[in-house]
Structure formats: structure tokens, C-alpha cells
Amino acid sequence: MLSNLKPQAPDKILMLMEEFRADTRQGKVDLGVGVYKDPQGVTPVMRAVKAAEQRIWEAQTTKAYTGLAGTPEYRNAMARMVLKDVPADRLASVATVGGTGAIRQALELARMANPDLTVHVSDPTWPNHLSIMKFMGLPFVQYRYFDNDTRGVDFDGMKADIAKATKGDIVLLHGCCHNPTGANLTTDQWREVIAMLEKSGAVPLIDLAYQGFGDGLDADAEATRLVAASLPEVLIAASCSKNFGIYRERTGILMTLAENTGARDMAQGSMTFLNRQTYSFPPDHGARIVSTILDDDALRADWQSELEDVRNTMLGLRDQLASELRDLSGSDRFDFVARHRGMFSRLGATPEQVQKVKDDSAIYMVGDSRLNIAGLNRDSVPVLARAIIDAGI
Incomplete structure (x- = not known):
């Protein structure tokens, strides 16, 4: 029976993750997977989540x-x-x-x-x-x-x-x-x-x-x-x-x-x-x-405060990237990056341009040019901006 199964198309984003892990170049940047990362490249456990888990662990008497x-x-x-x-x-x-x-x-x-x-x-x-x-x-x-x-x-x-x-x-x-x-x-x-x-x-x-x-x-x-x-x-x-x-x-x-x-x-x-x-x-x-x-009022307030930090970090990265691209390109054609919201922006690049960014600069984004803003930090933004310009995007 199992031999009758047909191969399934692999998930392109998961494939990109595997390719990123196998890349041995220093300074590689993962802008593919949709996961928030802090400036140190870590997806942290939020303070309120840790506190809530501690309360649950102390109070819970059953796993029914x-x-x-x-x-x-x-x-x-x-x-x-x-x-x-x-x-x-x-x-x-x-x-x-x-x-x-x-x-x-x-x-x-x-x-x-x-x-x-x-x-x-x-x-x-x-x-x-x-x-x-x-x-x-x-x-x-x-x-x-x-x-x-x-x-x-x-x-x-x-x-x-x-x-x-x-x-x-x-x-x-x-x-x-x-x-x-x-x-x-x-x-x-x-x-x-x-x-x-x-x-x-x-x-x-x-x-x-x-x-x-x-x-x-x-x-x-x-x-x-x-x-x-x-x-x-x-x-x-x-x-x-x-x-x-x-x-x-x-x-x-x-x-x-x-x-x-x-x-x-x-x-x-x-x-x-x-x-x-x-x-x-x-x-x-x-x-x-x-x-x-x-x-819980206190936990909620702490969670919302940390969530605001996360949101503002991404907005800051958007502003920085748009500014770098404005300086390098001499135009405002990339200002949409600052106007977009959330983790992602789509650059409107061709698959060939996305491949060039990956080959030349070890920067990984999805083939349709979706990039995860939260995968950046203040040091990698200028590198990405230069790679975008050099790729002719």
C-alpha cells in the first residue's frame, strides 16, 4: 500500500531553511522563515510567558x-x-x-x-x-x-x-x-x-x-x-x-x-x-x-509592553532599511518598506535577482522577494541594502 504513495512537493520556505543551515559562509542572513528574532538573532520567550508558565506549573493539579x-x-x-x-x-x-x-x-x-x-x-x-x-x-x-x-x-x-x-x-x-x-x-x-x-x-x-x-x-x-x-x-x-x-x-x-x-x-x-x-x-x-x-492585569501590561518593543524594533528596522536604500539609490522608490507593516515586505524583485542576493551576499529570502524584516538587525541592514542595489532590484 505505502509504495503507492506519490512524492509531495516540498515546502519552499522549509527548503530555504535547510539551504541556509548548510551555508558555511560567515555573516549569512536568514530573511525567509516567518519567525521573530531579536537583535541577537534569538526568538526569545517573553517575560510574561515565563511568569505565566511558572504559575501554571505551581497551580496545575491535573493533565486531564x-x-x-x-x-x-x-x-x-x-x-x-x-x-x-x-x-x-x-x-x-x-x-x-x-x-x-x-x-x-x-x-x-x-x-x-x-x-x-x-x-x-x-x-x-x-x-x-x-x-x-x-x-x-x-x-x-x-x-x-x-x-x-x-x-x-x-x-x-x-x-x-x-x-x-x-x-x-x-x-x-x-x-x-x-x-x-x-x-x-x-x-x-x-x-x-x-x-x-x-x-x-x-x-x-x-x-x-x-x-x-x-x-x-x-x-x-x-x-x-x-x-x-x-x-x-x-x-x-x-x-x-x-x-x-x-x-x-x-x-x-x-x-x-x-x-x-x-x-x-x-x-x-x-x-x-x-x-x-x-x-x-x-x-x-x-x-x-x-x-x-x-x-491578569500585571502580566497583560508586561506582555503588551514587550510586544510594543518587538513592534517598534521592526518599525525601526524598516525605517533604517528605507533610509539606507534611499541613500544608495538616490531615489525614494524603496520608501514602501517604511510604509509596510508587520514582519514582511515584498520587494517586487525577480527570482533571478533574489538568487543573486543569495549567491553574492548569503542573504536568504523567499523566491518571490518576500523578506522577513525581523530577521534583520542594525548591522545587517546596510549589507542587505547594498545587496539589493547591486542585484539591480
């Missing part, structure tokens, strides 16, 4: 199962963080295995509700979005999003494409810090998208993987809150990997907002059923860390 949907403490704390004003009569939620698990469960739920749906997803998007949908056999189309000339949002193209979505379709949107481009919609543009979804009856699925990494914890949730307050049905997949730095704990949540309590109860039952069929009980340790922090 929690619930198929996860603990109410975690689900309620996450709903308050993401939505602020929680519409309890409309909200259903389940803990998931990371943000990726939330995306997968959201798509499974949507297919249960509408077997004939089409998913509309930005071009480009996080590659795993497409991989998951292809594996599930879900029909999808990509809407225009990134303007390779301006390195901003092609909003006219986006509107023209999502206008084709019909009632019961899913439109997958990045809540903030668009991956892989770093280019975000403005509030006014979000309002236009909401009006289009309201007219078509398509349902938004918001991927909120980087809340707190862009303009601040509340500012990054502003678009999601606006959508939730404006439309009768919304799916939200949120991750705690980045903003709490608990990547390996695989902590995520799927939230749905329904039109009424009957639909909410139906959604809650269906999501709990999907958890049971997929992995039964969701992991608890990361969720307990998150709820411990969010439900």
Missing part, C-alpha cells in the same frame, strides 16, 4: 482533557482581545492547533455549510492558504491585491475581482500585516470591501496572524472589529504564535459570528464536531498561558 472546544477562559480572553466588544449572542468559538488549524477548520466549516462554495484569496497570499485548499479540493480563485510597481495595494483590481464573489462564497482577507507583502488596506478601503460583501452575500474569513505586530494591538484589530460589527456572518482565524511568541505551542482559535442565536448554536456544534473529527481535544498549554496573561 479540557473540552472539545477548549477552555472557556481562553476562548473568552481571545474574543475580548480580538473583538473588544464581544457580541455573545452571535459568537461561537473553538481552540485550534495554531492559526493554521483555525484556517483549516474554517474552510471545513464553510464547506459543510455550502458544498458549492468558491474561496476568493489574495494574489499573493500565504502559500499554505493555497496548499490547504488544493489538498481539500476546494475551488478557489485569486483576486488582484499587490501592485508590483508601487509595492502597494492594487485596490481597483481587488474590487473588480471580489465583485465576482457570490452568496455563500468565502473571501479570505488578511486582518493586518498582509503576508507576504506587508501592504495593508486603509480603513476607507475596508469600508468599501464590507459594502461589497454586504451586497454579494459572500462571507469574509479573516486571517489574523499578526495582531500587535503592525500599528499596535488595538489598531491591528480595527479592521476585524469593523467587519464583525458590519456583517451578519464572519469567520475569524487568529493565532497566538507571533504576538505571544509561543510558536511551538500551536495556539490558535476559530471564531464565528452568526446572524442570530440559532445560527450561533449550530455553528458552535459544528465546530466542536470538526475538532472531534480532526484531533479531538485541542492542545491546552499554550491556551492556558494566553488566558493566564490576558486575565
Whole structure:
């Protein structure tokens, strides 16, 4: 039986990680994998996370199962963080295995509700979005999003494409810090998208993987809150990997907002059923860390302070890179780097130019020229800037 299996295409980002590890050159720089690193190149455990784990270790008396949907403490704390004003009569939620698990469960739920749906997803998007949908056999189309000339949002193209979505379709949107481009919609543009979804009856699925990494914890949730307050049905997949730095704990949540309590109860039952069929009980340790922090004023304040340090570090690196490139190029064509938000920016370079940067300077970025700003430090920024100019980007 097993000999009948077919080889699967390797993940390009994971392949890039392996290539980086094998490179023996001094001063090599990894801008590929989407993990935050401090100026010393370390992905640290946040202070509040360590403190919360200590409390959990001291107080926990059992490792018994929690619930198929996860603990109410975690689900309620996450709903308050993401939505602020929680519409309890409309909200259903389940803990998931990371943000990726939330995306997968959201798509499974949507297919249960509408077997004939089409998913509309930005071009480009996080590659795993497409991989998951292809594996599930879900029909999808990509809407225009990134303007390779301006390195901003092609909003006219986006509107023209999502206008084709019909009632019961899913439109997958990045809540903030668009991956892989770093280019975000403005509030006014979000309002236009909401009006289009309201007219078509398509349902938004918001991927909120980087809340707190862009303009601040509340500012990054502003678009999601606006959508939730404006439309009768919304799916939200949120991750705690980045903003709490608990990547390996695989902590995520799927939230749905329904039109009424009957639909909410139906959604809650269906999501709990999907958890049971997929992995039964969701992991608890990361969720307990998150709820411990969010439900304690002192821990939350310390966590938000450190999260702000992380965010401001990335903004500083963006400003430094844009400034270096302005000086080297004698133009402002790279100023988009400072305008982008989150961990990533897309340079708009060709695969050949990306390869030249890697070959000549040992700087690794994804082939579509997505670079992880958090993989830089003050010393490596000038090296990257020079490599970008020398590659003719």
C-alpha cells in the first residue's frame, strides 16, 4: 500500500531553511522563515510567558482533557482581545492547533455549510492558504491585491475581482500585516470591501496572524472589529504564535459570528464536531498561558509592553532599511518598506535577482522577494541594502 504513495512537493520556505543551515559562509542572513528574532538573532520567550508558565506549573493539579472546544477562559480572553466588544449572542468559538488549524477548520466549516462554495484569496497570499485548499479540493480563485510597481495595494483590481464573489462564497482577507507583502488596506478601503460583501452575500474569513505586530494591538484589530460589527456572518482565524511568541505551542482559535442565536448554536456544534473529527481535544498549554496573561492585569501590561518593543524594533528596522536604500539609490522608490507593516515586505524583485542576493551576499529570502524584516538587525541592514542595489532590484 505505502509504495503507492506519490512524492509531495516540498515546502519552499522549509527548503530555504535547510539551504541556509548548510551555508558555511560567515555573516549569512536568514530573511525567509516567518519567525521573530531579536537583535541577537534569538526568538526569545517573553517575560510574561515565563511568569505565566511558572504559575501554571505551581497551580496545575491535573493533565486531564479540557473540552472539545477548549477552555472557556481562553476562548473568552481571545474574543475580548480580538473583538473588544464581544457580541455573545452571535459568537461561537473553538481552540485550534495554531492559526493554521483555525484556517483549516474554517474552510471545513464553510464547506459543510455550502458544498458549492468558491474561496476568493489574495494574489499573493500565504502559500499554505493555497496548499490547504488544493489538498481539500476546494475551488478557489485569486483576486488582484499587490501592485508590483508601487509595492502597494492594487485596490481597483481587488474590487473588480471580489465583485465576482457570490452568496455563500468565502473571501479570505488578511486582518493586518498582509503576508507576504506587508501592504495593508486603509480603513476607507475596508469600508468599501464590507459594502461589497454586504451586497454579494459572500462571507469574509479573516486571517489574523499578526495582531500587535503592525500599528499596535488595538489598531491591528480595527479592521476585524469593523467587519464583525458590519456583517451578519464572519469567520475569524487568529493565532497566538507571533504576538505571544509561543510558536511551538500551536495556539490558535476559530471564531464565528452568526446572524442570530440559532445560527450561533449550530455553528458552535459544528465546530466542536470538526475538532472531534480532526484531533479531538485541542492542545491546552499554550491556551492556558494566553488566558493566564490576558486575565491578569500585571502580566497583560508586561506582555503588551514587550510586544510594543518587538513592534517598534521592526518599525525601526524598516525605517533604517528605507533610509539606507534611499541613500544608495538616490531615489525614494524603496520608501514602501517604511510604509509596510508587520514582519514582511515584498520587494517586487525577480527570482533571478533574489538568487543573486543569495549567491553574492548569503542573504536568504523567499523566491518571490518576500523578506522577513525581523530577521534583520542594525548591522545587517546596510549589507542587505547594498545587496539589493547591486542585484539591480
